[in-house]
Amino acid sequence: MSADQTPRVHRLNSTLANQIAAGEVVERPASILKELLENSLDAGATRITIHLEGGGVDLLSVEDDGVGIFPVDLALALERHATSKVATWEDLQAIHTMGFRGEALPAIASVSRLEIVSRAHGQKQATRLQVTGGATGAPEPSARAPGTTVRVADLFFNVPARRKFLRSASAELSRNQKVLRQIALANFPVAFQLFQNGRALVQLPAALDADSRAQRVASIMGEGFLANALYIEQEDQGLSLSGWLGLPTYNRARGDEQYFYVNSRPVRDPVITHALRASYNDVLFQDRHPLYVLYLKLPPERVDVNVHPAKAEVRFRDSREIHDFLFHTLRRVIAEQGGEHPQVTVPVQPLSPAPAVQSSGSRAYQHPTQRPLSAVQDGSGAYWERLVAPAMTFVSTPDMPAAPPQELAPDYPLGQALAQVHARFILAQNRAGMILIDQHAAHERILYEKMKVAVQQNDKQVFIIPEYLHVTATQMACFEAKQNALQAAGLEISVAGPGTLAIHAAPKAIAAATYGQIVADLLAEEPTWTAKDSDAALADMACRAAIKTSRRLSLEEMNSLLRQLEATPRFGQCNHGRPTVVQFSLPDLDRLFLRGR
Template sequence: MADGRIRRLDGTLANQIAAGEVIERPASILKELLENSLDAGATRIRIQLEGGGMDLLSVEDDGIGIPPEDLSLALERHATSKVATWEDLQAIHTMGFRGEALPAIASVSRLELLSRARGQNQAARLQVTGGVATPAEVAARAPGTTVRVADLFFNVPARRKFLRGPGAELSRNQKVLRQIALAHFPVTFQLVQNGRTLTQFPAATDADDRAARVAAVLGEGFLANALHIEQEDRGYALHGWLGLPTYNRARGDEQYFFVNGRPIRDAVIGHALRAAYADVLFQDRHPLYVLYLTLPPERVDVNVHPAKAEVRFRDGRELHDFLFHTLRRVIAGQGGVHPQVAVPVRSLPPRAATATSLPLSCATRQVSAGAVNEHAGAYGEHPLAPAALGAGGEPAGPAEWVPDYPLGQAVAQIHARFILAQNSTGMILVDQHAAHERILYEKMKNTSHQSDKQTFIIPEYVHVTAMQMARFAERQNDLHQAGLEVSVAGPGTLALHAAPQALPAAVYGQMLADLLAEDPPWAAGDGDAVLADMACRAAIKTSRPLSLEEMNDLLRQLEGTPRFGQCNHGRPTVVQFSLADLDRLFLRGR
């Protein structure tokens, strides 16, 4: 028991305390050892595990190796070859630099360090048990280093109780390897568990090989639904793969972000990414991405956390703006990229009817151009721009298909819900409500600023209940951010003075009453969420019949709308079926 006197800690105890910060489980050890191998210039790294790394974890590389005279020094705290001065610490180029990992690992395990430096005729081996080392001895090995860590936490059994089963620990090790492999494409990695190879990543030296490694980690579906980006600005360089909003997961476990080759977690970066996907991602879903940020080392401080998983940026606001605007622009400009659907091949059930009893028809409601409406729902109808015309001045139909349109020409409407169209690559299905919702939302955003709003000479008066008036008092600022200028005109009456130009005044009046009639689904201070809610309410409803003119006009508007691949809630608006998909469906070419 301590008596209040200050003492210098025993070296082994100090290392065990340090181990509590950087060595949480086998995966923590694997990360540190892989970083050491990469800093040593390794091109081939082999990992061996037993018991998920709890019984044995070995990392073998072909790096520069450690000279025999430095072998014991490598196991002392704060001994490192990576930084020597304060200036080095301000611009770190290596993965490791603290000089804590090896001694911390050796203090809670049985560690063997075997290394041969390049240019040396023989290797040297050093063994450490619970922080106590034996003299180094001559050994045989090709140039490089092997670190074997056995019986993790054998001398601190309380720590070992916090580990999970071999399967769970193996999974954590595999996640670490995937992160490192995605950051260091030229290096070959092999993972062996109990003598069986589980993972092999060949060296990726060109664009195709790098894409293949990404596909091996996140799946082929990710590459088919991802945008490859390369952007530079203000000293920042961002490249990688950004998943389409429609290709998402229930958990954020397939998100990889690297800063100067280091996998990191950072609040600034996380917020910028969430904001970039804010109005295109379905609720409670998470995007997939593999992104690489490169910036001068002096602009980022990696000496923040012992595990080096967190960093601090010199100008976080500038970086946030760069990431947000870059990624949002890329998502908005995805153009003709649509989710690809794998079409299952099914046999149709036998029918007794003959072929003549199966007529094919496409009934569409023909209306004049003046009767074409943008929507028909709770907020009435109003005219839309003239429909796309064919060569003879008449509305273009399927017979006058224009292949230059990304979304093609409308062919029919399915169950008054989906628009069926064909383009040069195959068949397209469009969700009419979701598509119109995105169109209206983007129009409202563009016209919600004071200079772009429509101002009403005579205000639109809206009669509300006491409850609605109370909600208005709470949400007036949110409505103002969304471009709605509303004031109290008297007891139970609100006056609407201005609104975005996307819809007529009468539509906004009824919509305002509806918005205040229920608990708002948006968070306080989020004007865009109010616009999204209004766009959803005003969009063409499911079960609304459309003519070919209306369908084609909707397609043309959608093509010119940013982020048109998703509605405001993140659901897909457009799905592409390629001709190859259709051929597979009908077994063509088999």
């Protein structure tokens, strides 16, 4: 390249510079909505109304009742790096507002037709300013109540290449709704409305007390989440964590219902993600994801939010302290939830009547035909008279003595065992109602926790005579790959000869005679755990040692299992995250049989 062809350094014009900045800030309508909502919140708004057309591509309007903008500041607000939120280096080190860069409005204005109408409190009239593709018009007087309205129309009209990357109106609408949910969950005192093409889609009134805040969470996350979540409030050394933590058994295949806020700012951070995921270890089923809405508060100077153009990432001054606080707090809450919330509560629905089996009790009935479910769910109040009473024929058995009154179960969380169902579930009752316990999953959790304690305390049973195990070449290769994990899990195994392994010691939690078969099972198929994952190895061992589904248990054995389970951490789930206990409350049972109607 000759000297006259060498590119010269030159200053970009403001429009092009703003369009380049828009590539970082303005990705789609949802990113614009996020920036405008944050501006409204920083302005102290208590009511925010959103209007969309075409999913926000044709029009996106945000109206608020905030402090407004003075006429002399309106044009300046559309210049890059012009802001009212930071002024000094010290302000940047302790940011209290959602926005602070001063880039969003000029970036949006450079790729759309933007209009701002604002009236500051104390002003007699509002001022309108229009910007088309970065070209600013003259301010005009307008009418409006105190506050600000920002209208963004024809997004990317002057950058058609960017417009091609937008999706359908319904897809963009869905992204906008997700942004609104994310903002609404962190700003309970603010009322939100969302309209699409003039039709109201979201109406969230201000939530000023605990009940209304819970109602907002339920309206966004679903009633099922609120019924299967723990509300927590924990503080330690200037750190505060609060919010709703979903039970491990209430999970999803995707992690799209996880909301975490740092000083009311929704963020993504690997430190937070790892701490939360680790908190659910041992109780979350395979590739499932928990649900939560959590709020971390800490002094602003302990977190740097100025690390990402969209302010979606943060950097902590002491990430290890934050990680340990989150991990230990949430892990303790999940472990302790077995006391107050020991089981999943399942709402039951009436079943369609089926032919009954003759009872040996004092009264029996015969049901002639099966009725459809819709008849049982009939709310007309005539269910008994029309369907049940005519079909019941009572047989008197005066010689049968009346059953003695049943005593209430002892005041244990899991109550008292009554029977076994299909050699698979334990039927018990407590003061709240009826309980079903998965006997294999329950015993699996008990053994796993005992084995972990044994390994931590190096409490091993040493075999005077080693347990010899004959293995195939494939099993021997698997042993060599997983030997470190097995050793970390408390198993001392050596190669005793060609195709032979010798087990010398193992954790005390399981009978010595069972370890030969357990190790054989572990090596029969490729384990999913890594070479150093001792907890996963223990979980597999506990699963194989637990009582099987077909095992018949006596009442004494069942009650013994329940008492052990109550004393076990995180007993609401097995090692793979499946529920061990399901509670049916008395009101649920009453509804099942239409009692009280």
